[in-house]
Amino acid sequence: MGSADDARADAPAPAAGPDVVIDVHGLTKRFGDRTVVRDLSMQVRRGQIYGFLGPNGSGKTTTIRMLCGLLTPDAGGGTCLGYDIRTESRAIKRYVGYMTQRFSLYEDLSVRENLEFVGRVYGLSDPVGAARAAIARLGLEGRSEQLAGTLSGGWKQRLALGTCILPDPQLLLLDEPTAGVDPKARRDFWNEIHALAADGLTVLVSTHYMDEAERCHAIAYIAYGVLLARGGVEEVVRASGLSTWTVSGVGLNDLGARLARTPGVDMVAPFGANLHVAGRDKALLEAAIAPYRSDPALSWRPDRATLEDVFIDLMSRAEDNFR
Amino acid sequence: MNGGRAGAGERDGGFLRRTWAMLVKELLQLRRDRITFATMILIPLMQLLLFGYAINTNPRNLPAIVLMQEESDVGRAILTAMRNTAYFSFVRQARTEAEFDRLIADGTAQFGVEIPANFERALRRGERPALLVAADATDPVATGSALAALNGLVRTALRRERGLPDEAPPASFEIRTHARYNPAAVTQLNIVPGLLGIILTMTMLIFTALSVTRERERGTMESLLAMPIRPVEIMLGKILPYVGVGFIQAAIIVGAGTLVFGVPIVGNLALLAALSTLFIATNLSIGYTFSTVAQNQLQAVQMAFMFFLPNILLSGFMFPFAGMPRWAQWIGEVLPLTHYLRITRGIMLKGTDLATLQYDTLMLAAAMLVAMTIAVLRFRQTLD
Numbered sequence A: 001m002g003s004a005d006d007a008r009a010d011a012p013a014p015a016a017g018p019d020v021v022i023d024v025h026g027l028t029k030r031f032g033d034r035t036v037v038r039d040l041s042m043q044v045r046r047g048q049i050y051g052f053l054g055p056n057g058s059g060k061t062t063t064i065r066m067l068c069g070l071l072t073p074d075a076g077g078g079t080c081l082g083y084d085i086r087t088e089s090r091a092i093k094r095y096v097g098y099m100t101q102r103f104s105l106y107e108d109l110s111v112r113e114n115l116e117f118v119g120r121v122y123g124l125s126d127p128v129g130a131a132r133a134a135i136a137r138l139g140l141e142g143r144s145e146q147l148a149g150t151l152s153g154g155w156k157q158r159l160a161l162g163t164c165i166l167p168d169p170q171l172l173l174l175d176e177p178t179a180g181v182d183p184k185a186r187r188d189f190w191n192e193i194h195a196l197a198a199d200g201l202t203v204l205v206s207t208h209y210m211d212e213a214e215r216c217h218a219i220a221y222i223a224y225g226v227l228l229a230r231g232g233v234e235e236v237v238r239a240s241g242l243s244t245w246t247v248s249g250v251g252l253n254d255l256g257a258r259l260a261r262t263p264g265v266d267m268v269a270p271f272g273a274n275l276h277v278a279g280r281d282k283a284l285l286e287a288a289i290a291p292y293r294s295d296p297a298l299s300w301r302p303d304r305a306t307l308e309d310v311f312i313d314l315m316s317r318a319e320d321n322f323r
Numbered sequence B: 001m002n003g004g005r006a007g008a009g010e011r012d013g014g015f016l017r018r019t020w021a022m023l024v025k026e027l028l029q030l031r032r033d034r035i036t037f038a039t040m041i042l043i044p045l046m047q048l049l050l051f052g053y054a055i056n057t058n059p060r061n062l063p064a065i066v067l068m069q070e071e072s073d074v075g076r077a078i079l080t081a082m083r084n085t086a087y088f089s090f091v092r093q094a095r096t097e098a099e100f101d102r103l104i105a106d107g108t109a110q111f112g113v114e115i116p117a118n119f120e121r122a123l124r125r126g127e128r129p130a131l132l133v134a135a136d137a138t139d140p141v142a143t144g145s146a147l148a149a150l151n152g153l154v155r156t157a158l159r160r161e162r163g164l165p166d167e168a169p170p171a172s173f174e175i176r177t178h179a180r181y182n183p184a185a186v187t188q189l190n191i192v193p194g195l196l197g198i199i200l201t202m203t204m205l206i207f208t209a210l211s212v213t214r215e216r217e218r219g220t221m222e223s224l225l226a227m228p229i230r231p232v233e234i235m236l237g238k239i240l241p242y243v244g245v246g247f248i249q250a251a252i253i254v255g256a257g258t259l260v261f262g263v264p265i266v267g268n269l270a271l272l273a274a275l276s277t278l279f280i281a282t283n284l285s286i287g288y289t290f291s292t293v294a295q296n297q298l299q300a301v302q303m304a305f306m307f308f309l310p311n312i313l314l315s316g317f318m319f320p321f322a323g324m325p326r327w328a329q330w331i332g333e334v335l336p337l338t339h340y341l342r343i344t345r346g347i348m349l350k351g352t353d354l355a356t357l358q359y360d361t362l363m364l365a366a367a368m369l370v371a372m373t374i375a376v377l378r379f380r381q382t383l384d
């Protein structure tokens, strides 16, 4: 109350808007003496779908909360939709749809009532009509009177996304929107996000799924609060400089354990019936696997590093650096 | 996908709109919450009946003692009458003034009747002698009606003793009451207005004390805070529905008090309604303030209770305000219930007007504004 912030509470939509929708520098957040996000900078352009990846507890949710004014950064700052994240959070909230990681709509309100509530808070001229339209669009007609708490996980996510986009935001912050959702629903979800982005909406989405990461225009990878890689998927893979071999055959468990201890091997990870062996130095890696290449029980094949390889490698290196 | 978005237009005048959004949401949730809903209706009814029973029932077996300063037929008749009635449970006959005082002080008896020397002779001469009654009035409901009972009992006893018919005017005497520990003469009628305040205080505090902590514990606060809604709007949206609820409760209590217990409303009913609404809003604001300070629902309830206790004890509901030590009176002055008791007792029993009650009204309004200001300032708009 009473801050400069209030003056912009009903600020006009950032008309054409800046081309860089999220532009933050040096964001740092501490809880007690633990630094949860460290010196994080991020730029997201209008219309981009920006994937935000990282292991559990790496600070994704914390970062997203700082972007929409739910947490105050201890250091750093920047803008969201051109508004200062420290001082103009009310204006930001009007044009940002934030989908929380944990379902946070009112479980004791029906689908329709939740949508109408959001419509009213955002001051839509016809919240009832807007809610009805959203229900039709979400395919929730049969369930409009069902209590939100009794919806299945997938439907809850759909409803949560529906309430986020109801007030016509310009930026969506989606925190693991597809966790626990079946593959078909997940695909529909992503098709919808792409349709929204095509309309000019900017989307920052955190996820643990590699296939989702690959559907993003750009990704950022964060571990232990530090942004370790960012850019297009190809770019990130290339920048990692990881060479990879795929092995199949028998005794892979044993082999994996031995290889993991061999210098030149930076990452060993089982992939289905295969094993991915990767190293940042191509020559060293080849030397390391050379003794096993002649084993007739194994078949070796040079492979392109996957995003997952890159992330696992990044994570294990981050572990060395920050633990 | 975007094309199908209906009614995405905007409007100004956001304050009322957002407060209204919050209010509608709270009402819908209230309607769904059967238990809370039941409590809202049941608590006032239960308490009213409970207390109402205590009010309506003449005291039974109130431990009583008698000190006879003279041996007379009249004295013996009174003693017999007290022995034979169910109002009193005759404990013993005190021998001396000192024993009489001690028995009442240590709680052996709650009620003592002293028949002074020369009572009979004075009675016969028509001098209106006084029958001295000492009552431990720490339980004012009991002793209040026991006094009334004693009056009738003595009259009947005197008539019998002289063999007069029941309609005959009995010899004239006076009961001089010394209500120990409670100099104010508390009557039954004082209780219902007081009860109105007590019930409203308790239920209103609890309703809002849970409102913010509930959102935090259920995780809905994160979504709510991510929306462009101000703390003031959240507060008003959460308080206003309960003003209606409180009003209904007040109506139930006043209605039942009037119909069942015959409590009059001497003064202006509209004034009573208006000031009751103010009192309801004040307590809701205080409860809401607790809610913004508490970490969880349990803490909020504890805070509400810690506030509720002095309201009962120091407002003049339990003990007469004038009889309290000065420091207790100062505390009492800042409690909403103190002022509301003066308001309800004033309007219902004495027909007091607003001009006379303006100090109490202003104190209630001030308490409400202070609570609301603290709540808005304390409301955490972030998850830090």
Ligand SMILES: Nc1ncnc2c1ncn2[C@@H]1O[C@H](COP(=O)(O)OP(=O)(O)OP(=O)(O)O)[C@@H](O)[C@H]1O
Pocket: A031, A036, A054, A055, A056, A057, A058, A059, A060, A061, A062, A063, A101, B383, B384
């Ligand atoms: N309010 C808080 N108080 C103290 N510590 C917190 C708080 N919120 C988050 N943390 C800590 O900060 C770290 C980062 O949490 P965050 O929720 O941002 O991770 P995340 O990347 O979203 O993880 P996940 O993938 O599991 O959702 C965690 O170790 C968490 O315990």
Ligand SMILES: [Mg+2]
Pocket: A060, A061, A062, A101, A175
């Ligand atoms: Mg998270």
